[in-house]
Amino acid sequence: MRSQKYVYSFNEGDGSNHYLFGGKGAGLCEMTKIGLPVPPGFVITTEACRNFFEEGQTLSEPLRRQVLEGMRALETATGRRFGQRHHPLLVSVRSGAAVSMPGMMDTILNLGLTQQTLEGLVEETQNERFVWDAYRRFLQLYGKIALNIPADALDHLLEEAKREVNVTQDVELDVSALKKLCDRLIKTIEAHTQTPFHENSWDQLFLAIAAVFNSWMGKRAVDYRKQFNITPDMANGTAVNIVAMVFGNMGVSSATGVAFTRDPATGEDRLFGEYLINAQGEDVVAGIRTPKPIDNLADEMPETYRELQGVRQTLERHYREVQDFEFTIERGKLYVLQTRNGKLNARATVKTSVDMHREGLITKKEALLRVTPEHITQLMHPHIDPKQKPSPLTQGIPAAPGAASGKIVLDPDRAEDLKKRGKDPLILLREETKPEDIHGFFASEGILTLRGGKTSHAAVVARGMGKPCVVGCEDLTINLDTSEIFIGSQKLREGDWLTIDGSSGEVYTGRVPTIEPQMDEDLNTLLRWADETRTLGVRANVDTPEAARKALTLGAEGIGLCRTERMFNAPDRLSIVQEMILADTEEKRRDAIQRLLPFQRSDFKEILKAMEGKPVTVRLLDPPLHEFLPDPESLILEVENLKDFSGTLRALEELPGIIRMLDPSLHEYLPPIERVLKDLGKIKKRREDEAYLQKKEELLKKVKALSEVNPMLGHRGIRLGITYPEIYEMQIQALLEAAAELLKEGIDVRPEIMVPQVCTAQELKWVHRMVEKIHKDVEARFGISVPLHFGTMVEVVRACMRAGRLAEVADFFSFGTNDLTQATFSFSREDAENKFLPLYNERKILQDNPFEVLDQKGVGRLMMITIEWGRRTKPDLTIGICGEHGGHPASIEFCHNIGLTYVSCSVNRLPVARLAAARAKIREVRGKLPEGLDSEYPFVIYF
């Protein structure tokens, strides 16, 4: 039998050793150490817990002896005696593991109360009701926790007691009712344990300690650890805290409350919280009485309020983080019972982190690590105004960020229909969604489901579309027959307004005001620090001058991707583009293209001007031409209808004449003339212009000729550029002329040309020759030197394999990880997200959706190969990323670690990217492979 130290008084324990003392115990020790008014007590270590199981679930002699000594010390500290009638010592027994496991185990209060000691306490407090109430609480908790009696069997007696005296609240029970209740509780306990009730406090104490230890191996706790992957190196056994009881319900000079050291909703630097006079902690939670705002305490107990302000200061100075703490005032004396890091919303996190750095509490790096990219994401989406936030109706799992209000719709077909006809926004509410519901997603502002998790179909698809989504809202039920939705007793109907917050998972009835994202001063400050810290560049994916200007305000250092096809899609240009595609001679095609040139030039000019002094990477046309033509299905139907039923038409054409000629008495045998005329009109209209049919047929022929089996892998990007060189020539000319004109005006421009879908060095060289020729020509015509960088997208796997060759002609690479991910997985994004990815995530075949989270082991590996081979040819090669992953925090960290020059992301991800880049820099470990990559691979990593 080892004779180790298992018991530490709060004065002795090392507050930083959570593993040994558990989170709660360490906190109590720490608070004691920094002089906060913690009730006296001691911790039994997690080691004692492990020893308990090694010894066959028995408390060892040394442990019992040390507990005894601990209790003796407690008696000395409090001037009370455990189990003694006069000034009895009451304690609470609380579990506490190294990792918080909420709801795993409960606390036993008022241990030390017996029929005998309660008499002494009554004498001491002169408050018989308080004492008997304390005793019945003890009996309930002790019975349930230490003796394993089903909670219902005991709680039921409390309900019965209230019924008998015809009251509804616990506090309305008088002393005699409480005495009777205690008597029944004891009888029930005895009935369950089949033995007389122990009234020895020491026995009860040891039984309670053993019960807490045992709860560590209880099914609930084991499941929880499995679910959250809590391994023995994180927490191994629970500690037990024995704390002297203090009471906030000992009269009007007593109180209990909870407080934050700063406002958790706004981050304001003031004490924030609420309290109840003459109450116990659980009364605050129970919501029977409405707690008062903490400021009121300044009037009710000015001295204690000042003490609390002191506690706040001490806590923050010590923990350097906003604290959420519990306190009790027992007859004027303040006790702090617990503290933990406060859960703040995004805005408050930003503000308190910036403020705390200014106050000298934390460093800039700490501030940057404290605010997570997810916080910024929340701020960059519409969110519920925290000042006007009502109580949520319910809460589900937050699956796609942002808030949205709309009318409930329960069916995707109906959603599509309503969307077409109505103006009100919609929220699609379903038990769960399936691939065939996809049109309902398009029609709605947000999605709410009753089932599913973060990787369910609804979640994956909504994130893909950037629509707010809450899933797994399991306390809702839908009655599809009546179109009613129930939550508890509340009823909603299809068409009622609902608001969902996909960042928090909260659901509200009605239209709750949302705040559009905006950058406040604190956020700007934080991001300035991020900019000072990070070494990874941050650019934006931008297609319009307006977006360019917005990107600048959000801190973009350039444009990493300017898609030129968006410019082709504008209504005034699409008809010219179609003309170009349908041209049957090169001459006609060139003519149409030349008419597009001025549009592109002026677009480029505006964007280059807006980004003065910063690089603008223009990607040459990428999508296949059929994307600019109408969809074949509707064309097929139209042509078919135009051609069909020629015999019927002729018959119908003659019918009205006949009807008019006939004796009216015969009319009843004929169809009404109006109907015939209507049908006829419908058909004739379609046929009257033979040329129209012919045109449609030709268009259909072209659409079919251009249509592709796998457009993702089709005739697009550079392949198009090589087949129809005049398109790229026009785009290059437009860009360089725009640049030249601006340079003439004295504006500093930095155009970059980027080629999409490159798979061989020959392709890139082909475009490079074209660029060089036009570049020289424009420079000669304008008599000015135009700076220009030339580079390639790396979005085709073969380009990765040929990186060494591509770098011979490219000034820069830019990873197009959207396409690269598709090609690496052989997943078509549209097909995958809608068909099998959710199942893959659910079954843990893939941890994430690789289109959201960069797949480091596959795509990332290809990127590493590319970087290594590319820089072997050209050591100073600029390498960026312009896929969606460029705005995803973990992916940005990976990009930093593998040595990318910059990330380029959508405009509203810029703040996230700036922060994530800074955090990556702070956390980088040089010489180590990025997390998650198997170390067996023999790659040299650039860091």
Added chain:
Amino acid sequence: MRSQKYVYSFNEGDGSNHYLFGGKGAGLCEMTKIGLPVPPGFVITTEACRNFFEEGQTLSEPLRRQVLEGMRALETATGRRFGQRHHPLLVSVRSGAAVSMPGMMDTILNLGLTQQTLEGLVEETQNERFVWDAYRRFLQLYGKIALNIPADALDHLLEEAKREVNVTQDVELDVSALKKLCDRLIKTIEAHTQTPFHENSWDQLFLAIAAVFNSWMGKRAVDYRKQFNITPDMANGTAVNIVAMVFGNMGVSSATGVAFTRDPATGEDRLFGEYLINAQGEDVVAGIRTPKPIDNLADEMPETYRELQGVRQTLERHYREVQDFEFTIERGKLYVLQTRNGKLNARATVKTSVDMHREGLITKKEALLRVTPEHITQLMHPHIDPKQKPSPLTQGIPAAPGAASGKIVLDPDRAEDLKKRGKDPLILLREETKPEDIHGFFASEGILTLRGGKTSHAAVVARGMGKPCVVGCEDLTINLDTSEIFIGSQKLREGDWLTIDGSSGEVYTGRVPTIEPQMDEDLNTLLRWADETRTLGVRANVDTPEAARKALTLGAEGIGLCRTERMFNAPDRLSIVQEMILADTEEKRRDAIQRLLPFQRSDFKEILKAMEGKPVTVRLLDPPLHEFLPDPESLILEVENLKDFSGTLRALEELPGIIRMLDPSLHEYLPPIERVLKDLGKIKKRREDEAYLQKKEELLKKVKALSEVNPMLGHRGIRLGITYPEIYEMQIQALLEAAAELLKEGIDVRPEIMVPQVCTAQELKWVHRMVEKIHKDVEARFGISVPLHFGTMVEVVRACMRAGRLAEVADFFSFGTNDLTQATFSFSREDAENKFLPLYNERKILQDNPFEVLDQKGVGRLMMITIEWGRRTKPDLTIGICGEHGGHPASIEFCHNIGLTYVSCSVNRLPVARLAAARAKIREVRGKLPEGLDSEYPFVIYF
């Protein structure tokens, strides 16, 4: 001025030094050395040619001196004097570079003849006509080649001379006509050169030598070298051969002929050739007189015939390869003028190679290197019977192997139409083809185009479809208005029979008998030697028992790919498969699947049995389910037609009643009742069964739900297996039960299960668990141990990146290079081959079609990474390839070099693969990177 040796007599020259002496010169030296009766002569080296250009296109003094010495030696050897009246020495001056450049330069004959020397020659030969004819030939050649006079200007005089004496053949010109002609030739030459004609033989000789040198830098030669990529390290300058003239036209004891040492069409071991008595070499070619078969010479000149047999033997013993040689008999004396390796057809190549090994002339390895995979390819396609082969109509570029006969069709629409209606095969004949002609390809047996090369659209698409194709047949013209085809004066019409040979490029009128491919004894012998030599395994891609049996006869060592979807497509099963897909409950789906099980089991049983003792790799279901459903376009139209025009229908329904009721005098105003009834019937039939419409609508809905934007990257392979596990369960069970039943019967079976489209190790582990469970279950039920290998396709790029992990669970990898190529290039094969690949090949952006020729630099690189990482985990990992590249010779060589275990190819590629694998083994260079791979990449190669 260097004083080097530029001139070598045929006795001196090193016959193996083609670079210095040119091909012809080296051959003459070599033949002299081995004692063949070569006329005396000498070679002026290619170095002299280079020197000629360095010296500003002048013949250096040392060269002139050495030529003089050479001529003196020639005079001694022949007993004749150059430029002297008595016994004049005549020589030929011939060019000859290290690489054959046909048609680049001509030969000057009879140099040394002047007005003066020809008199001496007349005296000597007593044959005035012979001498004047020799003189006019000299004048023509010398004028054209040495003096650059346009050939027409001289040839025209010959035509004029024949016209004047009213004869049609050169030989009919008598002495006086020839004299007049020579006179005119000289006058014309003088008119062009503006100087009197040189009659000094020495001047003529040096001028001729300089002319030959100059021809090296002539436009024709420079273009030729560029076209065929002949670089200076291959040939640098031309040699000049000066050879004493011998004459086959000196009377009936003289003759000239060409011969092969073996029959070039059959490979038979006998002298083969033809000859003409009293003729010159060009007369054989000119076709004025019909040459006699060489066997006749045995009667006409028995002595010389024996000598020729000796020559044949000497040549073969020396060159160890079939020779194609020219000979002349001058007054009974045999001279060999030239020899080169004979061009044999495929069958003759195989036979002679096998025979020569048996005769001890060559080693097995040499035999295996001599027969190329292209030879085998020709033998494995239908080919024109060499014994019945008529003269071809014309010849184009062979673009896709095999022979086909059919009726000419000039338009793809018409081809489609004829195919639907008629039974006769078709040959599509077009100027060139375009993507929109693709339906014409499907309808035809072969394709013939007037324009384009081996990488034109027609060539690429035809190869993809495996149809014979000849392109670039430029001497054909088409008149589309009259549907006539012209070649010279010959006319063909659309509908006429035509035969094309895509292996040779030859085109024949009519139906030429073709031979179906078959394995003869020689080929089998050669392939047995290949099997002894190669270390790379060869398996077949086979889906049916019949194919399995055929594969065995062609030498398959197992089945590397058995596609199970083919079994689903059989008519008796497709309806069950559709039932399975359309099932709305898992129960119904499982029910349909269970009905498929017996089919699959019996298929597997037959195949396993046929391949007794050899591995059979079964690939679980790969294609997306919508491939088993009807195409959506036709369904859309059908549903639309069923739904439309309901008003019209009602109107029409009443119309016949009306018409019948009316006074017949009114009938003329109405549409004929028959027409109305017909239209009505058409519509009603479609609508009469509402359930039919509903069923179609449901089907359409399902088809649409399953349809995919990019099916190549869609819901298929393992993704399907995970979504609908019951399908894979059934297939695995069917295979293992089939194996168990056979084992019970005492048959040795080696089943292997292969999973398609794998991209993560988790997927593979998922199927592996399924396989293990069913495996155990089957073994228990049958009470027998069933051997089983489990592996994965590597056809998704990510699988390459995760090879290390996949190898933990896989016994084998099999590269699916069809899909892998698509994913690596981001090219959809169907879209690429039809849309932009031909242009890519034409512009040399890609050298080959990567779907035919394995792309070593991209896809090959990925394969090397995969092999390295896979074998790092499991050193004895079996790795194969089952993409089409597994049957492509250069790709097979690459597979051997990077360490693959086996290739698996289509059945009729098996012989090619066996030979290619053997050749790869013979040629392998250990420790060297495969050709074409940049050496900068840091991969360890397994060889």
